[in-house]
Amino acid sequence: MVELVYNIILKMNFIYNKGCDEMVYLTLNQLNDDSKAVVMNINGGSNLVKKLNALGIREGVVLTKESQSFLRGPVTVKIGQSKIAVGYGMAEKILVKLVDDR
Amino acid sequence: MKVLLFGNPNVGKSVVFSRLTGTSVTSSNYPGTTVEYTEGYLRRGDEVFHIIDVPGTYSLEPTNKAEEVAADMLDKGDIIVNVVDATNLERNLNLTLQLLERDVPVIVLLNMWDEARHKGIDIDKDKLEELLGVPVIPTVAVKGKGILDTINIITSYDFDNYKGIKKMSNEERWSYIGKIIAEVQKISDRKHTFSDVFDEITIRPLTGTLFAVFVLIFSFLLIRIIGEGLIAYVTEPFFNNIYFPFVNYLSSLLGGQGLFHDILIGHLIGGAIDFEQSFGLLTTGIYIPLSAVAPYIIAFYLVLGLLEDTGYLPRLAILMDNLMHKVGLHGFSIIPMLLGFGCNVPAVLAIRSLESEREKFIASTLTAITIPCMSQIAMIFGLLGSFGMKYIVYLFIILGLVWFVLGNILNRVIPGFSSDLLLEVPPYRIPSIATILQKLWLRLSGFFREAIPFVLLGVFIVNILYITGIMGLINHLAGPLLSRIFSLPEEAITALLMGFLRKDLAMGLLVPLHLSAKQLLVASIVLTTYFPCIATFSVLLRELGMKNMLKATLVMFITVFLVGGFTNLVFHEEGLSLNGWIIIILLILLVKKFPEGKENRLEL
Numbered sequence: 001m002v003e004l005v006y007n008i009i010l011k012m013n014f015i016y017n018k019g020c021d022e023m024v025y026l027t028l029n030q031l032n033d034d035s036k037a038v039v040m041n042i043n044g045g046s047n048l049v050k051k052l053n054a055l056g057i058r059e060g061v062v063l064t065k066e067s068q069s070f071l072r073g074p075v076t077v078k079i080g081q082s083k084i085a086v087g088y089g090m091a092e093k094i095l096v097k098l099v100d101d102r
Numbered sequence: 103m104k105v106l107l108f109g110n111p112n113v114g115k116s117v118v119f120s121r122l123t124g125t126s127v128t129s130s131n132y133p134g135t136t137v138e139y140t141e142g143y144l145r146r147g148d149e150v151f152h153i154i155d156v157p158g159t160y161s162l163e164p165t166n167k168a169e170e171v172a173a174d175m176l177d178k179g180d181i182i183v184n185v186v187d188a189t190n191l192e193r194n195l196n197l198t199l200q201l202l203e204r205d206v207p208v209i210v211l212l213n214m215w216d217e218a219r220h221k222g223i224d225i226d227k228d229k230l231e232e233l234l235g236v237p238v239i240p241t242v243a244v245k246g247k248g249i250l251d252t253i254n255i256i257t258s259y260d261f262d263n264y265k266g267i268k269k270m271s272n273e274e275r276w277s278y279i280g281k282i283i284a285e286v287q288k289i290s291d292r293k294h295t296f297s298d299v300f301d302e303i304t305i306r307p308l309t310g311t312l313f314a315v316f317v318l319i320f321s322f323l324l325i326r327i328i329g330e331g332l333i334a335y336v337t338e339p340f341f342n343n344i345y346f347p348f349v350n351y352l353s354s355l356l357g358g359q360g361l362f363h364d365i366l367i368g369h370l371i372g373g374a375i376d377f378e379q380s381f382g383l384l385t386t387g388i389y390i391p392l393s394a395v396a397p398y399i400i401a402f403y404l405v406l407g408l409l410e411d412t413g414y415l416p417r418l419a420i421l422m423d424n425l426m427h428k429v430g431l432h433g434f435s436i437i438p439m440l441l442g443f444g445c446n447v448p449a450v451l452a453i454r455s456l457e458s459e460r461e462k463f464i465a466s467t468l469t470a471i472t473i474p475c476m477s478q479i480a481m482i483f484g485l486l487g488s489f490g491m492k493y494i495v496y497l498f499i500i501l502g503l504v505w506f507v508l509g510n511i512l513n514r515v516i517p518g519f520s521s522d523l524l525l526e527v528p529p530y531r532i533p534s535i536a537t538i539l540q541k542l543w544l545r546l547s548g549f550f551r552e553a554i555p556f557v558l559l560g561v562f563i564v565n566i567l568y569i570t571g572i573m574g575l576i577n578h579l580a581g582p583l584l585s586r587i588f589s590l591p592e593e594a595i596t597a598l599l600m601g602f603l604r605k606d607l608a609m610g611l612l613v614p615l616h617l618s619a620k621q622l623l624v625a626s627i628v629l630t631t632y633f634p635c636i637a638t639f640s641v642l643l644r645e646l647g648m649k650n651m652l653k654a655t656l657v658m659f660i661t662v663f664l665v666g667g668f669t670n671l672v673f674h675e676e677g678l679s680l681n682g683w684i685i686i687i688l689l690i691l692l693v694k695k696f697p698e699g700k701e702n703r704l705e706l
Contacts, residue, residue: 002294002295002296002299003294005299006294006298006299006302047165050161050163050165051165051524052524053161053272054160054161054163054165054196055160055193055524055526056192056193056196058272058276066305067302067305067306067307068307069307069310069420069421069423069424070307070424071424072424072427073307073420073421073423073424074420074423074433074523074525076305076420076527079193080190080192080193081189081190081191081192081193081221081223081289082190082193082526082527083526083527083529084524084525084526084527085416085419085420085423085433085523085524085525085526085527086522086523086524087423087432087433087521087522087523087524088423088522089522090522090523090524
C-alpha cells in the first residue's frame with residue numbers, strides 16, 4: 001500500500017520534469033528525477049568547491065537526484081544517508097555523468 | 103577544564119549540552135539553530151567542567167559566520183566532544199577526522215543511535231573506536247541515554263597518551279572515510295516507510311506547494327483558535343472574576359481618583375475599571391501582556407515548535423527558494439522571517455547565519471518593516487478582528503505586497519552578491535511533547551521578561567506625559583500631519599511614540615480612540631511598518647552597524663508614509679478600490695521593468 005502511494009506520487013511529479021539522459025555529461029539540473037549519477041567536475045571557485053565538499057558533494061561521489069522544483073528552483077539530491085538541497089545556480093555548476101544501474 | 107561540543111549542524115549538540123549541564127537551550131530540527139556559542143557548567147565532585155556548545159560546522163575550513171566562530175573556538179578547548187549523527191556517519195566523519203588532525207583530545211558520541219538502528223544502519227562501535235583511536239559512545243541525547251557514560255569518560259580521560267592522526271588533504275580524507283565506512287557500517291535494505299512517502303509529498307514541487315499552502319493556512323487558523331480559546335476560557339475569566347475584585351478594592355481604597363490612583367489603576371471608564379482603557383500600571387499594564395498577548399504567544403510558539411521539530415521548515419525553504427530569490431535572498435531566509443512573526447529580535451539574530459552583507463541587510467530590513475510580531479498581531483486580532491476577519495486578511499495582503507515590492511526594489515538597487523541555497527534536509531522526526539513544551543516555556547518566559555517591564559514602563563511614561571501636559575503639546579504639534587496623511591485623530595501620535603517601546607502597548611493606546619475599521623487598518627499598517635520597537639532596534643543596530651541601520655531607517659520612513667497614505671486613499675469600507683488595485687498592479691509591473699543586474703547570485 002505504502003509502496004503504491006509512493007509510486008503514484010513519483011509519477012504525479014514526473015510530469016513537471018523534462019530532463020535529457022542522452023548526453024554523457026549533464027549539469028545536475030539537467031538530470032532526470034530519480035536517476036543516479038556520479039559527480040565529474042565542479043565548475044566553480046574554491047569557495048564553492050569547499051562548501052559542497054563539506055556537505056559531501058565532491059568529484060567522484062555517487063548521488064541520486066530526488067527532485068527539482070520548477071522555475072529555477074533548488075535540486076534535491078541524496079548522497080549516502082543524507083539529503084541535500086542545492087540552489088539552481090550551484091546545481092548548474094555541478095557536472096555529472098549518468099550511472100546506468102539497470 | 104574546558105569541554106567543547108563540536109559537530110555538524112543539526113546532530114543534537116544542543117540537546118547533549120542541556121543534558122550535560124542541566125540548562126535549557128533551544129533546539130530545532132533544522133541546521134543552524136545555534137549561531138553563537140552557549141556556555142554552561144558540569145559539576146562532578148570537586149571538579150567543575152566548563153562546557154561550550156559550539157555552533158554546528160561541516161568542516162574546519164569556515165564558509166560562513168557560524169563556522170568561523172566554531173573554528174576559532176577550537177584551540178581554546180582542553181577536550182572535544184564530537185557529536186556525530188549515527189544515521190549519517192560518512193558525512194559526519196569528515197569533521198571528526200579534521201578534529202583528530204588537531205592536537206586537542208577527542209571523544210566521539212554516536213548520537214541518534216536508536217534512529218540509526220531503526221533505519222537499518224548497523225555500526226560496529228568497537229571497530230570504529232579502534233580505527234579512530236579515541237573513545238566512541240553510542241547516545242540518544244533526547245532520551246538521556248549514554249550521557250552518564252560520556253561524563254565518566256570525560257572525567258577519566260587519559261590525556262597523556264592521546265595521539266591524533268596525521269594531517270590529510272581533502273581527497274585523502276574522503277578515501278580514508280570510505281575505508282572506515284566499509285569496515286564499520288552495514289546498511290540493510292528496507293522498504294519505503296510512511297515517513298518516506300510523506301517526505302516525497304512535501305518536497306516535490308507539485309504536491310509540496312499544495313501541502314505548504316495547507317500547512318500555512320492550517321497553522322494560521324490553529325494559532326487563532328488556540329489564542330482565542332485561551333483568552334475566552336482562561337485569561338478573560340481570570341481577569342474578570344479573580345483579578346477584577348482585587349484592583350477594584352484597591353481602587354476604592356485609593357479613593358477612586360488622584361495621582362497615585364491614576365498611575366496605578368488609571369481612569370475609571372463609566373465609573374468602573376476597564377482593563378483595556380483605564381491605562382493604569384495594575385490594570386492595562388498587566389492586562390495587555392498577560393491577558394491579550396500571552397495566549398497568542400503560547401499559540402504561536404506551540405505551532406512553531408511543531409513545525410521546527412518535525413523538520414518541515416527546511417522543506418518549506420526549498421519550496422520558497424524561487425520566491426525568495428525575487429527579493430535577493432534564498433530559501434533558507436524564510437526561517438528567520440517566520441521566527442519574526444513571533445518576535446523580530448530572534449529573527450534578526452537568526453539572519454546572522456546568512457552569508458553576505460547584502461542578504462543580511464535585505465532580510466533585516468524586510469523583517470523589521472513588513473513582519474508584525476505576535477504581540478502586535480494579538481492586539482490586531484483583538485481590535486481589528488472585532489470588525490471582521492476580512493480586515494485582517496486585507497492587512498496581511500497589504501503587508502505581503504509591501505514585502506514583495508520593497509524586496510524587489512532592494513534586490514535591484516543594493517549592490518553585492520546573494521548566495522544560493524545549500525541546505526541539508528533533515529529526516530522527518532516525530533517531535534517529543536516534552537521538548538516542545540520545554541522550548542515553549544523557554545520562549546514564553548523570555549516574552550514575560552521582555553514584555554512586562556517594557557509595557558509597564560510605557561504605561562508609566564504615558565501617564566506622566568499626560569499628567570504633565572506634554573502629551574497634549576505633542577498631539578497639537580504633530581497631530582495635523584497624522585490626520586492629513588493617515589486620517590487618524592491627533593491622539594494617535596501617543597500610540598506611534600509608544601510603538602518605540604512595545605508595539606502591543608501602542609495598539610492598546612488606540613482602544614480608547616474608538617477608530618473606524620479603516621482607521622484601525624491604517625493604524626495597524628503604520629505601526630507595523632514604521633520604526634521597530636526598542637528591543638529590535640538595538641539588535642538591528644548591533645547586527646547591521648550604524649550606517650546600514652540609518653539606511654534601513656530611511657527606507658522605513660519612506661515606506662510608512664507611502665503605504666499608510668496609500669491605504670488611507672484607496673481603502674473603502676468594503677475593501678481596496680478599483681483604483682487601488684490598478685495602482686498595485688502597475689507598481690508590480692513597474693518593479694519588474696526596473697533595471698536588473700545588481701544581483702550576482704554567487705561569489706565564485
